Amino acid sequence: MTKQKLVAGDAKSGVDTSVVVENGLFTAEVKKPPVVPVGYATVSKKKLLQNLEINGGTRVNAWVESMRASSPTSNRISNQDQTTWMDRHRSALQVFDEITDASNGKQIVMFLDYDGTLSPIVDDPDRAFMSDAMRATVRKLARRFPTAIVSGRCRDKVYKFVKLAELYYAGSHGMDIRGPIKHKKSPPSVLCQPASEYLPMIDEVYGLLMEKTKSTAGAKVENNKFCLSVHFRCVDETKWSELAGQVRSVLKNYPKLRFTQGRKVLEIRPAIKWDKGKALEFLLESLGYANCTDVFPIYIGDDRTDEDAFKVLRETGQGFGILVSKDPRDTNASYSLQEPSEVMVFLQRLVEWKERALIDYEREILKKQKVWKDQNYNGNCLFWNGFQPSS
Ligand SMILES: O=P(O)(O)OC[C@H]1O[C@H](O[C@H]2O[C@H](CO)[C@@H](O)[C@H](O)[C@H]2O)[C@H](O)[C@@H](O)[C@@H]1O
Numbered sequence: 001m002t003k004q005k006l007v008a009g010d011a012k013s014g015v016d017t018s019v020v021v022e023n024g025l026f027t028a029e030v031k032k033p034p035v036v037p038v039g040y041a042t043v044s045k046k047k048l049l050q051n052l053e054i055n056g057g058t059r060v061n062a063w064v065e066s067m068r069a070s071s072p073t074s075n076r077i078s079n080q081d082q083t084t085w086m087d088r089h090r091s092a093l094q095v096f097d098e099i100t101d102a103s104n105g106k107q108i109v110m111f112l113d114y115d116g117t118l119s120p121i122v123d124d125p126d127r128a129f130m131s132d133a134m135r136a137t138v139r140k141l142a143r144r145f146p147t148a149i150v151s152g153r154c155r156d157k158v159y160k161f162v163k164l165a166e167l168y169y170a171g172s173h174g175m176d177i178r179g180p181i182k183h184k185k186s187p188p189s190v191l192c193q194p195a196s197e198y199l200p201m202i203d204e205v206y207g208l209l210m211e212k213t214k215s216t217a218g219a220k221v222e223n224n225k226f227c228l229s230v231h232f233r234c235v236d237e238t239k240w241s242e243l244a245g246q247v248r249s250v251l252k253n254y255p256k257l258r259f260t261q262g263r264k265v266l267e268i269r270p271a272i273k274w275d276k277g278k279a280l281e282f283l284l285e286s287l288g289y290a291n292c293t294d295v296f297p298i299y300i301g302d303d304r305t306d307e308d309a310f311k312v313l314r315e316t317g318q319g320f321g322i323l324v325s326k327d328p329r330d331t332n333a334s335y336s337l338q339e340p341s342e343v344m345v346f347l348q349r350l351v352e353w354k355e356r357a358l359i360d361y362e363r364e365i366l367k368k369q370k371v372w373k374d375q376n377y378n379g380n381c382l383f384w385n386g387f388q389p390s391s
Helices: 045-057 060-069 079-088 096-102 132-144 155-162 196-213 237-251 276-286 304-316 340-376
Strands: 003-008 017-022 025-030 107-112 147-150 168-171 176-178 220-223 228-231 257-262 265-270 295-301 320-324 335-337
Touching: 060 237, 096 340, 107 132, 107 276, 107 340, 132 147, 132 340, 147 276, 155 168, 155 176, 168 276, 176 276, 196 220, 196 228, 196 237, 196 265, 237 265, 257 304, 276 295, 276 304, 295 304, 304 320, 320 340, 335 340
Parallel strands: 107 147, 107 295, 147 168, 295 320, 320 335
Antiparallel strands: 003 017, 017 025, 168 176, 220 228, 228 265, 257 265
């Protein structure tokens, strides 16, 4: 049995997660993950707590502003701004040929966020189902390209929604990665859980948040295994500061946790340097594409947390990100799609393009074989070019 040691993430990142590879079976051997350094590019818990504390809590408003800003529908923009933004982040459907041309000769690897990308945003997170048509499209996609779902949700939960065993799944914002299941009884081909030591803390905080927020109508706390979501989509805006105060009162005692924000949701997670971008790097590495120039990752997502992955692609110059949004937003994605229905059309076109390319390739091979045969066969006898049997 061949054994080889891989380090997940690059040396620069300081990610301290080693992975043992055995005959294609990856098993995470998790060491202590580093705490996020100061200046890490998400809404830091410290900042949010400061906002809450300064002036006896009047800065709660700043936090509520931040909650508003995390909702794309809160953007009020002019037609001119919309046009300018669309010029910079053109529709991936309109520039489809440009995209496929750029991938020429490279292996496309697909990364798909779940909520708001494969399924429409709905009020109840437990009912965010994807359509059968979308599932069929993703199934076809995975036959043609390695495909991963990268979600903030608990991995098992997102798997229950997607129901496709042949995909890679990165749940809890990439902190829980698993490869495809080839046979029901066999172990998954990839495993990585860099925040496993945080499980008891997350469970504890989940219990406390459930208790604290139960008086706020519409608030919902979701346990995503290695992280938590506090939803405020169904909370009246006048109650947002109350909810902020409740969350703060719990989290002030947990300095090892940090905040990020999604779409009308506060995300609470371990303060380790691991995010959807790191998950993308880990998966590319697991697939054998670390530092490769012949790979073309495409990441499609709608959320702030997807920006970490867009950023990796922009910085490494590999592939590109596509932001799913109707409204202009600050993003590291290169292109845009308006909503999940457009994502489905884009994925379908990608499958069709690949299938056409395979047919063309087969035709080309057959043509070459025919030319070779015509040049080298004479009737039923094989004559090598230039070779004439003596009479
Ligand atoms: O990374 P994702 O797959 O996009 O997960 C991010 C969060 O998605 C879910 O919340 C969002 O979708 C809900 C259902 O449409 C919606 O009600 C909520 O307002 C959105 O924020 C999920 O419930 C969260 O746990 C994920 O963290």
